[in-house]
Amino acid sequence: MKIALVHDYLTQRGGAERVFELLCKQFPDADIFTSIYSPKTTIDLSDRIVYTTDLQRIPGSAKYFRLLAPLYFEAFRRLDFSSYDLIISSTSSFAKAVRKRPEAKHICFCHNVTRFLWDTKTYLREYGKYRKFYPALEKIFQYMRKIDLGFSQEPDIYIANSTTVGDRIQRIYNRPAFVVNYPIDISKFIFSNQKDNFFLVSSRLLSYKRVDSIVEAFNWLGLPLIIAGDGPERQQLEAKALSNVQFLGYVSDAERTYLMSKARAVIVAALEDYGLVPIEANASGTPVLAFGAGGVLDSQVPGVTGLFFNRQTPDAIQSAVLNFKTIDWDYERIRNHVLSNFTEEVFFKKVEKIVSGAFDGQQSQIF
Template sequence: MKIALVHDYLTQRGGAERVFELFCKRYPGADIFTSLYDSEHTIDLGNRQVHTTILQNIPKSSRHFRLLAPFYFPAFRALDLQDYDLIISSSSSFAKCVRKRPGAIHICFCHNVTRFLWDTKTYLREYAKFKKMSPVLEIIFKYLRKVDLYYSQEPDYYIANSSIVARRIQKIYRKPASVINYPIDSNQFIFSEKKDDFYLVSARLMSYKRVDVIIEAFNWLGWPLRIAGTGPERGRLESKALKNIQFLGHVSDAERSLLMAQARSVIVAALEDYGLVPVEANASGTPVIAYGQGGILDTQVPGKTGVLFNRQSPDAIHAALLEASEIAWDYAEIRNHALRNFSEEVFFKKVDQVIEEVYRLYKP
């Protein structure tokens, strides 16, 4: 069986890219396709050939990839995938629209519906530099929503990373979706029952991550907080933080793993579609203090693996931190929870079952 793996763009190393990396390792003989590829800033694909679209030829395209939004659909449609029996797309926007030959199967692992089209206000709030262009963008986005809906029918089957994303796929694309929570590479994380006297945030410093309310809560408490990550919000956030809060900037995977294992808790204040960070923390034996909406509800057991708060506010985080400090955490059981439910072995066992079922349903 000839397999094609397709991802929206490989220009960064986020959660979606880390999951795609696992697929590439799982299927070493598969061919890899994407719109744009920047080997220095994305997942390590070794010597694998990466097939890109015509957009790769545009100067500085990987740096300004968001500006190319109207051109991704035709670029992916132009890819020649006629020789492949199985297409696995990893998509939160465009990769789902690739063409397949009659009789081939296309399964889309959907990280989200196309967010900038269906949650435009939030998107523009995060990228303030585009806000002045909003009247023009809305005209473009209105057209692109129709295109997105049309091409959303291309995959034979959808797999969502969380229950909330499955509901969005059903609501917007009118397609059913199975839920398979995405895994982490447990070998990358160190288990430790000895916790140091600090808390950790590991996130891109974007407005929707709500690191600002975490900082305010720690300003009140005076407890030590370390923040790993970079982003456009860093300057503003540093100006709000007191001396008990340390900004680490970009850290290596090895440094991040050590921080995860040593922290008393990892704090997450964003409404995440899924969120790998809480699962990564659990794989390190570390409890999570998180906003109790979205994908977090698929991965955490309150009182066992973490504490959830119900408002994105400093006082709610403050209360959750105090509650967590009173719990006698079973760090080994926290790690076992992650390994039982979110290992690669568990994930791909479910994936194989879905692929077999889809072949029974759709193969001529």
């Protein structure tokens, strides 16, 4: 079977790129395609050949890749996949548009619907430098939404990383999706059943992460809180924090791993489509206190691996922490939950079933 792996663009190293890296390792003989490739700033593909689109030749395309949004769909359409039996796309936007021959199969790992088209205002809050162009962008995006809906029908099968994303694919693209939770590399995390007297936040300091609510809650609680991570909200957060709240800024992977293993709990107040931090904490044997919406509904078992709070407010977080302290947590059970559900082995067993089902017509009986 001749396989092609396709990703939107390989210009950065985020969660979607790490999943694509796993796919490349799992299918070592597959050909790799993307729109723009910047090997210095993205995942390590070793000596694998990466085929790109015409956009690669535009000066500055790797740095200003977001500005090329109206050009990606047609760039992917021009790629020739006529010789491939299986196309696996990894996309949050454009790669789902690739063409295939009728008897071939296209399985799409859809990390999200195209956010800048379907949740434009939220997207522009994260990329504020583009906000002033909103009136002009909205006219372009209205046209692009129609194109996106059309190309959303190209894949034969969708795979979503969470129930939240699967529901979004169904609602916007009117396509069902298999939910296969993305894995972590379990070997990178240290299990410990000996916890120190601090709570941990591991996050970029962005407004939607709602770290401000966590800081206010711990100002009232007076319990030790360590915040690992940096971002534009740091100065404002430090100004309101009391002495029991410590900001570490950027930490190395080794230090972050150690903190994860020794924290009493990791606290997540953001609404995430999926979110790997809660799973990484559990892999360390550490329970999670999380806002009970989005991806954590797939990854957490209340009372076993962590607790939910139902509002992103200081008082809701305070109540969750006080409730947390009354529970005798089984750290080994927390770790075992990850081993049973979120390893690469578990992930690819499900993927293999989907691939096999795509070719034998048994998709409805996969899980």
